[in-house]
Amino acid sequence: MDFSWLSDPFYQRYLWTGFVNTLWLVAVSGTLGLALAVALALARIQGPRPLAMLVHGFTTVIRGTPLLVQLFFFYDGVGRLLPEIPGVRDSLIWPMLRDPFFYGALIFTISVGAYTGEVIRGALLSVPDGELAAGRAFGLSRWQILHRLWLPRAFQLCLPTLTGEAILLLKSVPLVSTIAMMDLLKAANLVRDETFLVYEPLLLIAGIYIALTLILTGAMRLIEHRFPGARPAAIRRRRLLPG
């Protein structure tokens, strides 16, 4: 095992860029994806029938095809057709449309939206009707019921599942190295090409991923504990303790 290349600032910069890009991609697509997931879930439950069916079809296609194929389809397939549309090349968004990060963030957001949307839909449906009726009896508006009652209760129910989804998102980041985005795997592959070391860079980022997974699990568990009423057992235990 030869890890002497780690002291070379040149390789350190590769890895640092990859690390930052990885976290950035998770943060962006996690946040946007969660918002999309709530929108898709609500569209399927409350939207008009054609919209609900459209969302159902969209979710089925996204969940039924490999993420890698989706990445290539948008980056190489759609991405190569875009310049042929007149005006796109001169538009302000053109630099964005050539950036692999944009495609990574776009596909991951869609993917998180589709997978997590199903989770949130299930959670929204399992909030007891009586609680929503109570909200209406108190004269809350539809919007108030949604953001004060229905969504918080749904998140309470599905937080542990969301932890799993967050880890799945983190672990799918290396896929973007195939569309030339500088993530941890791409950085490791560059180091491998230049140092002719086959395993060490890969083992290093495997270690980084294990650490990130543990940190993410810990952070999500903290949120689960802090979320009001999310873990009745844990809170009950705390109340029983003296002091």
Added chain:
Amino acid sequence: MSSYQNAGLLDWAAPILHGALVTLEIALLAYAIGLGLGLLGAGARLSAWPPLRALGTLYSTLVRAVPELLLIILLYYAGTQALNALLNALGDDTHVEIGGFVCAVGVLAFVQGAYMTEVFRGAILAIPRGQLEAADAYGFTRWTRFHRIVVPAMLPNALPGMSNLWLILVKDTALISVVGFEELFFTAQQAAASTRDYFLFYAAAGALYLVMTLGSNALFARAERHVRRGQPGL
């Protein structure tokens, strides 16, 4: 232009369908081996012997914490070298080249087994203790108890997880294309590069994966009805 594109699709239809067949073969074999590894892993994790329990936990925790693509690249290169090192250590200095197919199946099965371990562990823990004690009271041997009681009693709990893992596996086979093995997606990439019609061929590949996942959904729904027969509805 469109007639040229159609000719491209027709020319590539046979190789792509062949790629789809290879993908299915890899997935089926890896799934079968993964089921076995999962049973072994769950057995290890539920074992009364601490070292075996630690080994099972290590396997399922580490493999599930590392991205699949990274594991596939690592094991793909490491697998061949480890085998050769082992052979050299045994005094046999022939150089073995593991075929891409064997490697793909092995790597995917290894990853699949770790996830399957958790599914089976949960499903076995959910079997009411009394049923196992009843088997012991009737003097069942361990093997009879396993295949007469444990397997039928855990399957209803395990099947949703198993069906999820199968879908993940079918989609994960596409990752093998990254190390250059010719399955469905790799063939589609070649077709796209040679005809320069990326949109068409990636959409076609996606459609084929969708057919596979939707088709297996239907099969798993039937299997679930079968293993739940005689049980009250959910």
